[in-house]
Amino acid sequence: MSTGSPRTRGPGAITAVIALGGIVVSLMQTLVVPIIPQLPRLLHASASDASWVITATLLAAAVVTPISGRLGDMYGKRRVLIASLVVLVVGSVVCALSDSLVPVIVGRALQGLATGLIPVGISVLRDELPAARVGGAVSLVSATLGVGGAIGLPVSAAIVQNANWHVLFWLAAGLGAVCLLLVTLLLSESPNLSPGRFDALGAAGLAAGLVLLLLPVTKGGDWGWTSGTTLGLFAAGAAVLVLWGWYETRVSQPLVDLRVTVRRPVLFTNLASILVGFAMYAMSLTLPQLLQSPKATGYGLGQSVLAAGLALAPGGLVMMALSPVSARITARYGPRTSLLTGVAVIGVGYGAGLLLMSQVWQIVVTSMIISAGVGIAYAAMPALIMDAVPVTETASANGINALMRSIGTSTASAVMTAILANMTMRLGSAQLPTESGFRMTYVVAMLATVAGLLLTLAIPRARAASAERGDRPAGHAAPASATTGEL
Numbered sequence: 001m002s003t004g005s006p007r008t009r010g011p012g013a014i015t016a017v018i019a020l021g022g023i024v025v026s027l028m029q030t031l032v033v034p035i036i037p038q039l040p041r042l043l044h045a046s047a048s049d050a051s052w053v054i055t056a057t058l059l060a061a062a063v064v065t066p067i068s069g070r071l072g073d074m075y076g077k078r079r080v081l082i083a084s085l086v087v088l089v090v091g092s093v094v095c096a097l098s099d100s101l102v103p104v105i106v107g108r109a110l111q112g113l114a115t116g117l118i119p120v121g122i123s124v125l126r127d128e129l130p131a132a133r134v135g136g137a138v139s140l141v142s143a144t145l146g147v148g149g150a151i152g153l154p155v156s157a158a159i160v161q162n163a164n165w166h167v168l169f170w171l172a173a174g175l176g177a178v179c180l181l182l183v184t185l186l187l188s189e190s191p192n193l194s195p196g197r198f199d200a201l202g203a204a205g206l207a208a209g210l211v212l213l214l215l216p217v218t219k220g221g222d223w224g225w226t227s228g229t230t231l232g233l234f235a236a237g238a239a240v241l242v243l244w245g246w247y248e249t250r251v252s253q254p255l256v257d258l259r260v261t262v263r264r265p266v267l268f269t270n271l272a273s274i275l276v277g278f279a280m281y282a283m284s285l286t287l288p289q290l291l292q293s294p295k296a297t298g299y300g301l302g303q304s305v306l307a308a309g310l311a312l313a314p315g316g317l318v319m320m321a322l323s324p325v326s327a328r329i330t331a332r333y334g335p336r337t338s339l340l341t342g343v344a345v346i347g348v349g350y351g352a353g354l355l356l357m358s359q360v361w362q363i364v365v366t367s368m369i370i371s372a373g374v375g376i377a378y379a380a381m382p383a384l385i386m387d388a389v390p391v392t393e394t395a396s397a398n399g400i401n402a403l404m405r406s407i408g409t410s411t412a413s414a415v416m417t418a419i420l421a422n423m424t425m426r427l428g429s430a431q432l433p434t435e436s437g438f439r440m441t442y443v444v445a446m447l448a449t450v451a452g453l454l455l456t457l458a459i460p461r462a463r464a465a466s467a468e469r470g471d472r473p474a475g476h477a478a479p480a481s482a483t484t485g486e487l
Contacts, residue, residue: 011129015137017186018121019144021081021179024172025088025118026148027155028057028111030284031172034157034305035165042165045101048222055218056105058413060112062214062406063207068116069399070203070255072123073194078187080120085180088114089173096169111172118145119398122382126394127190135330138386139323139379145405149284150316150371154309161306194393202255205244213237214407217414221421256400257393265388266397268459270404272339273381275452277408278415279346280374282445285416287312287367290438291360296427299435301360311364315371322372326379335383339456342377346370347449350442357438381405384459412448416441 032053035042039050072080091110098104118141125137159167216223216233223230248254260266291308293300303311329338349369356362382398389397423437 011133011137013186014128015125015133015140017179017182018081018124018137019141021085021121021183022118022141022144023148023151024175024179025084025114026145027152027175028088028114028148028172029061030149030152031111031156031168032108033153033288034160034309035168038165043099043101043104049101051219051222052101052105053108055215056109057112058218058406058410059211059214060109061115062403062410063210064113064116065119065402065406066206066256066396066399067203069119069123069396069402071198072116072120073393073396074196074198076189077120077124077127078183078189081117081124081183081187082180084114084117084120085176085183087111088176089180092169092173092176096166096173107169114176115402116399119382119402122398123386123394124187124190126386126391135383136324136327138382139327139330140320142379142382143319143323143375145378147316147320150313150319153288154306154313157304157306157309196253199248199251199253199255202244202248202251205240205247206255209237209241209244210403211237212240214410217410220414221417225418256396260389260393260397261400263388264458264460265384268455269339269381269384269388270401272343272452272455272459273401273404274408274411275448275455276343276346276374276377276381277405278412278448279343279350279370279408279445279452280378280405281409281412282416282441282448283315283349283367283370283374285413286420286438286441287363289420289433290357291363293432294427297425297432297435299357299438300432301363303360307360311360312367314364315367318368318371319375319378322375323379326376329376330380330383334461335380335387336456336459336461338380339377339384339459340453342373342375342380343449343452343456345373345376347373347446347453349373350446350449353442354439357435378405412445415444419444 032039036054039045039053040047043050043053068080068084087110091107091113094107094110095104098107122138122141125141126134129137156168159171212233214237216230216237220230245258248256248258261270288305288308290299291301291303291311292305293302295302326338326342329341349366349372352369353363353366356366381401385397385401386394419440420433420437423434423440424431425434426432
């Protein structure tokens with residue numbers, strides 16, 4: 001334990017602090033959603049330029065997760081948690097004090113950099129909690145990914161309707177400061193470190209490749225999917241990532257140990273995570289639009305932004321409520337079965353959604369079913385990853401898994417936006433998505449869950465996974481799921 005660190009509190013306090021941090025960090029993703037239509041006017045910018053307020057956060061979050069994980073493994077997870085919350089507070093204050101585009105984009109990017117807190121926090125649970133408490137705590141913290149996003153929309157909408165938009169960022173700064181204080185006072189440094197030289201070139205290469213790849217994914221709808229800019233960035237991103245992978249296999253202390261990443265349990269969990277992230281974000285993108293579509297369309301429900309947010313908020317609460325259920329499934333049958341269950345429930349939710357589109361309560365039910373599946377699946381992913389990697393690499397491995405989910409959400413944003421933009425109807429002077437367009441998003445999300453199920457089935461069962469994990473450090477206890485049967 002690091003000299004000068006505070007004494008670590010009990011398992012409940014550790015879990016509560018990290019869960020609160022996860023909620024606050026994930027809330028940043030939906031913080032500005034209610035003011036998206038007003039951003040061009042508020043920031044004196046074009047709609048295309050103002051969209052960078054969203055894009056900057058997504059790109060920063062994707063880039064930081066694997067890097068923060070490696071930094072946590074090397075230099076201490078508590079230090080990375082503190083640094084993540086500091087940049088969140090600084091970014092929020094920058095936005096709160098700004099009325100022009102560039103400072104707000106910078107602030108939003110800093111808020112996105114705080115996303116590294118979640119995978120690092122999950123690895124802290126493995127280091128600090130008794131083995132019997134790890135499963136439930138990981139499930140709870142994983143659920144915060146959805147809870148923060150779900151409660152962020154109605155809270156933000158209520159603030160915007162009753163106060164100046166800068167209050168959103170002052171609230172974010174205040175919440176970040178509270179979390180920073182709690183982490184500083186209640187958490188001690190983890191003793192499980194993997195000291196060495198930080199792979200700065202590998203970090204720069206990964207960041208460049210991800211930005212080049214994800215930038216056209218998020219902006220391709222504005223630029224045109226067949227434009228030279230979009231295709232050129234895709235090609236450049238792929239080339240940089242190939243070169244990065246070649247370099248990482250030859251450096252003695254890589255940012256990402258690709259030999260661990262390509263093991264079957266890790267590889268197929270990460271691939272499945274892309275599909276689960278896709279299915280999760282498809283709901284976040286389509287259901288609010290369906291709720292807010294005018295009744296004159298024949299299918300729209302005519303709800304306000306605040307009402308739509310309140311209708312979807314129960315989904316976040318379902319994620320939190322089901323975290324103990326996911327932990328019990330994992331303890332009894334293993335995390336692979338939990339992931340299978342979660343992905344299957346997501347598919348059932350979208351199937352039900354095809355039949356439940358005509359009333360607000362029906363959208364609420366659809367949201368709750370999908371959210372239940374997401375909560376179970378998200379809780380299983382860190383358990384699968386941590387079962388398959390050495391204890392000194394849990395933060396970096398969880399960071400890569402979080403990156404895979406980010407790729408899934410970014411891809412869902414591009415795909416769903418393209419579907420709804422190309423299946424439209426005219427209502428007065430406005431072009432709006434058709435009912436068939438919304439149904440098509442449901443079908444595509446269901447196909448993603450089918451692919452996710454197939455990838456999950458390719459994950460080895462617990463005993464097979466244990467056999468593949470031949471480099472687990474001596475003396476490290478086998479995880480609970482390794483002693484139970486997988487369905």
